[in-house]
Amino acid sequence: MGPDDPLELDGRPAPGRAEISEAGVTLDGWEAVVGLEVHCELKTATKLFCGCRNSFGDEPNTNICPVCLGLPGSLPVLNAAAVEMAMRIGTALNCDIRPSSFHRKNYFYPDMPKDYQISQYDEPINVGGWLDLPDGSRVGIVRAHIEEDTGKTTHLGASGRIHGASSSLVDYNRAGVPLVEIVSEPDIRSAEQARAYAAELRGILVATGASDGRMEEGSMRVDANVSVRRVGSDRLGTRCEVKNLNSLRSLGRAIEYEMRRQVDILASGGSVAQETRHFDEVKGMTVAMRSKEEAFDYRYFPEPDLVPLAPDDSWRTRVAASLGEMPAARRARLVELAANASSGPHLEASLSNQVATVVDLGLDDLVVAAISAGIDPSLALARAANEAAANAEAASGLDPSAFATLLGMEAGGKLSATQAKAVLAEMLAHGGDPETIARAKGFEALGDDELARAVREAVSANPAEWERYQAGEEKLAQFFVGQVMKATRGRADGKAVVAELGRLRG
Amino acid sequence: MSAMGQAGQPASASAIAESVRAGSTSARSVVEAHLAAIDREDPSLHAFLTVLADDARAGADHVDELVSRGEDPGPLAGVPVALKDNLCTRGVPTTCGSRILEGWLPPYDATVVRRLRAAGALIVGKTNLDEFAMGSSTENSAFGPTLNPHDRSRVPGGSSGGSAAAVASGMVPLALGSDTGGSIRQPAAFCGVVGMKPTYGTVSRYGLIAFASSLDQIGPFATSVVDAALLFDVISGHDPHDSTSLDRPGSRLAEANCPDSAQSVEGLRVGLVRELMDGTDDPVAQMLAKAADALSAAGASVEEVSIPELRYALCAYYLIAPAEASSNLARYDGVRYGLRVDAEDLTSMNSATRAAGFGPEVKRRIMLGTYALSAGYYEAYYGKAQRVRTVIADAFAAAYQRLDALVGATAPTTAFSMGAKVEDPLSMYLSDVCTVASNLAGHPAISVPFGTDEAGMPVGVQVLAPALGEAVMLRVASALERASASLPGIPAAGRASTGRASTGDPAPGRAPGQVGEPA
Numbered sequence A: 001m002g003p004d005d006p007l008e009l010d011g012r013p014a015p016g017r018a019e020i021s022e023a024g025v026t027l028d029g030w031e032a033v034v035g036l037e038v039h040c041e042l043k044t045a046t047k048l049f050c051g052c053r054n055s056f057g058d059e060p061n062t063n064i065c066p067v068c069l070g071l072p073g074s075l076p077v078l079n080a081a082a083v084e085m086a087m088r089i090g091t092a093l094n095c096d097i098r099p100s101s102f103h104r105k106n107y108f109y110p111d112m113p114k115d116y117q118i119s120q121y122d123e124p125i126n127v128g129g130w131l132d133l134p135d136g137s138r139v140g141i142v143r144a145h146i147e148e149d150t151g152k153t154t155h156l157g158a159s160g161r162i163h164g165a166s167s168s169l170v171d172y173n174r175a176g177v178p179l180v181e182i183v184s185e186p187d188i189r190s191a192e193q194a195r196a197y198a199a200e201l202r203g204i205l206v207a208t209g210a211s212d213g214r215m216e217e218g219s220m221r222v223d224a225n226v227s228v229r230r231v232g233s234d235r236l237g238t239r240c241e242v243k244n245l246n247s248l249r250s251l252g253r254a255i256e257y258e259m260r261r262q263v264d265i266l267a268s269g270g271s272v273a274q275e276t277r278h279f280d281e282v283k284g285m286t287v288a289m290r291s292k293e294e295a296f297d298y299r300y301f302p303e304p305d306l307v308p309l310a311p312d313d314s315w316r317t318r319v320a321a322s323l324g325e326m327p328a329a330r331r332a333r334l335v336e337l338a339a340n341a342s343s344g345p346h347l348e349a350s351l352s353n354q355v356a357t358v359v360d361l362g363l364d365d366l367v368v369a370a371i372s373a374g375i376d377p378s379l380a381l382a383r384a385a386n387e388a389a390a391n392a393e394a395a396s397g398l399d400p401s402a403f404a405t406l407l408g409m410e411a412g413g414k415l416s417a418t419q420a421k422a423v424l425a426e427m428l429a430h431g432g433d434p435e436t437i438a439r440a441k442g443f444e445a446l447g448d449d450e451l452a453r454a455v456r457e458a459v460s461a462n463p464a465e466w467e468r469y470q471a472g473e474e475k476l477a478q479f480f481v482g483q484v485m486k487a488t489r490g491r492a493d494g495k496a497v498v499a500e501l502g503r504l505r506g
Numbered sequence B: 001m002s003a004m005g006q007a008g009q010p011a012s013a014s015a016i017a018e019s020v021r022a023g024s025t026s027a028r029s030v031v032e033a034h035l036a037a038i039d040r041e042d043p044s045l046h047a048f049l050t051v052l053a054d055d056a057r058a059g060a061d062h063v064d065e066l067v068s069r070g071e072d073p074g075p076l077a078g079v080p081v082a083l084k085d086n087l088c089t090r091g092v093p094t095t096c097g098s099r100i101l102e103g104w105l106p107p108y109d110a111t112v113v114r115r116l117r118a119a120g121a122l123i124v125g126k127t128n129l130d131e132f133a134m135g136s137s138t139e140n141s142a143f144g145p146t147l148n149p150h151d152r153s154r155v156p157g158g159s160s161g162g163s164a165a166a167v168a169s170g171m172v173p174l175a176l177g178s179d180t181g182g183s184i185r186q187p188a189a190f191c192g193v194v195g196m197k198p199t200y201g202t203v204s205r206y207g208l209i210a211f212a213s214s215l216d217q218i219g220p221f222a223t224s225v226v227d228a229a230l231l232f233d234v235i236s237g238h239d240p241h242d243s244t245s246l247d248r249p250g251s252r253l254a255e256a257n258c259p260d261s262a263q264s265v266e267g268l269r270v271g272l273v274r275e276l277m278d279g280t281d282d283p284v285a286q287m288l289a290k291a292a293d294a295l296s297a298a299g300a301s302v303e304e305v306s307i308p309e310l311r312y313a314l315c316a317y318y319l320i321a322p323a324e325a326s327s328n329l330a331r332y333d334g335v336r337y338g339l340r341v342d343a344e345d346l347t348s349m350n351s352a353t354r355a356a357g358f359g360p361e362v363k364r365r366i367m368l369g370t371y372a373l374s375a376g377y378y379e380a381y382y383g384k385a386q387r388v389r390t391v392i393a394d395a396f397a398a399a400y401q402r403l404d405a406l407v408g409a410t411a412p413t414t415a416f417s418m419g420a421k422v423e424d425p426l427s428m429y430l431s432d433v434c435t436v437a438s439n440l441a442g443h444p445a446i447s448v449p450f451g452t453d454e455a456g457m458p459v460g461v462q463v464l465a466p467a468l469g470e471a472v473m474l475r476v477a478s479a480l481e482r483a484s485a486s487l488p489g490i491p492a493a494g495r496a497s498t499g500r501a502s503t504g505d506p507a508p509g510r511a512p513g514q515v516g517e518p519a
């Protein structure tokens, strides 16, 4: 289907719909039906409708102007960079990019300067896509539309909520920051799958360059629509919308709690009330916020201050062409590369987790460079997924060839594992090339004689342990490795110590 | 004494600008004469909410300095201009005629204000209006009504009544208003001046405090068609701050409508629209007939046409405008600026502020608009009104297949008495029956003074044209203006102070008189 043929989309069956995932958790014959709404802040330089800086963590109310403060007489002008990022997200999620328009969503709230939010309503820019999860399941995407963010209110007083607050402070730096809201089909069947979806989506958002996907900072915010039904039923139950999910962990816990709650109600003959619920992270439970009857009437109507948006074919083509590889493709590429280069079977077990971590953090270039330089994939993946990942922000700025050089020194026995980790830590903290750092730290791998001497000294200093080791107590090898490490201040290579112990045992 | 006004100053905007640019008259003397007129006239008219005497004097001195240095001070050099008080002016109160904005000082200038300053115009003050431009008599201002300069027992029309009265009384040669459903044209007709609503999008709305965003348009008040064109030339053109703004239609319109060189209407096809004549008072109907004859005599082919769809315009307008207003006015919630009435909690503070800050007509329209957009009613009201809007635009388009311009009444009556319609909103809304269709279609329209009723109150004739058809519209308007000179009892625009119209001067703005005798 081409971009010139948008009508056909309506008749297309949503991919992956009504398939019960194998991962679906059932509670006594019940299953969850979950759809996620993900709000993602776009990393544009400026806000959606004005030229103010889009920047997190600045002094409150410094990035503001008449437009994003909604001052009388001000008018919005759409930021083309935000549109382009939304198109990148839509393309990455296999959506159709359509002519779209903006509406006003009207409700009173002090952190919303105009007391309406400009959002896309019945004509969103991205329609009907899908997202494939690492486990092979597919979640349909209903839409991914553009809207503006609100300001941020801090309620002073005991509760921290608006009720009972003694006063409230509003920071409008975030007001007018561009958002894309990504709405999934209710294709998700478990808390685990919901987390996998959110994680995969985050990876895609980061890969498109549209967002930094930080849930804790609120640049990616997830709401879950949860209902339950008997396994095998194709009817949808009454759903509750769960808000305040600030991490993947909270998302999983909230869905599990909400499933349990709804199943308990239904199993005892009750009925679930349609309502919005707040996830209390401390208590690990969801609490009713407002019922369907209390829901706002948003009085949507077309935003008269903006003109319809219709990206032309050449713009869409340009966006699609500029999009890099998405995480799934990068994972597949890394797995293939590792498998081709790998000799030992020990690689497989931890491989997929490490590949996922490396791709998630955008450190694939390090691993690719190392493997291409002939480094064993298991070593390259381990250093990238563990030591480099521990300081991912610095690692993403690491020179891949320096990383490969370091691992070459380790693999060639010039550095012990411990020394290699120390050099890597230094490279991440202050930069520099591994050889210089190793020299500066006085790191020289132990010569064979020196190592053998250190092992013999450890053996003679610990005769009881040596006896037990000789009797076959293998775990004592680690004890001796520890002793040798201590004596050589980490310069010994653990594997070489074990080999020397074996030789001494005869 | 032709074209001479305040204390021997040139009276028309064109004449002032020409004279100041030539160095024959100082901008400072122009502004002093007009400030004196404001001192003299405004206490009994209440056209101004704020007078910016010091700013205007400083601006005038700057213009004079530019002239003395041989630099071009701009096409409106030294011309005093009044602004409707819903146009944002940096650091100057901008009230919208409402208590809810009392004390608020905008941190920015509207685009039209910036363009006026850049053109050398002198902003002398902010004029009264119906609160948030909602009304047809300027009686809805929270700061008291403006009076009609021709008869102080009557209304000046609205909502831009202050701007219309300021020009009609000679306090300023030019003013800006805003027209959402007739708010420039109807007061222009009531006060006997020219009032023009340009094509939607030709004048940036950035800095115009919104009433109904898809209908609002800023436009000029002037004592002549050429002066209106001159002001339009300055304020129109694309503005990157307004997504709905367009490029300027055609070339400079002032030159084309200069009385000496004005193009004739010969060969133009003009439709006299039955729906814009039906139900008008006799004096208005009589003047319309004369206007049709005058256009025929000038060489246009004039025929009566019917556009039945226009009958639905008023109903559609009074759904769409309040719906948009209900959203546009939500921001006045006491949180960020303007009035705040403290209360127990946030929601009560919002309610108390809005209850105290808005007047009854604004509240009425917010309620109407909120209802029209509500779940379950949207399709029946707002949705249907939008479809009617399309039908009206299509009907106009069909008419313009055969016709170059349309003519009708601006308002069904001449200025009515103060208080006559205050208690009856529906009859007040009917004042807009001839003007709202142009706003719904986004088309330009202009009201030109054309004779008076038996009490001497001005009658306005309205000329309508298709989108971006300002040039042809102004040609027809200029022809009517020329013809009106021969009518008995021509409205005495600015007569009290300028003495210009009382001499029957047929073409204001023709020759820039340098020094003349005091009127």
Ligand SMILES: [Zn+2]
Residues within 6 Å of the ligand: A047, A050, A051, A052, A063, A064, A065, A066, A067, A068, A069, A176
């Ligand atoms: Zn801003």
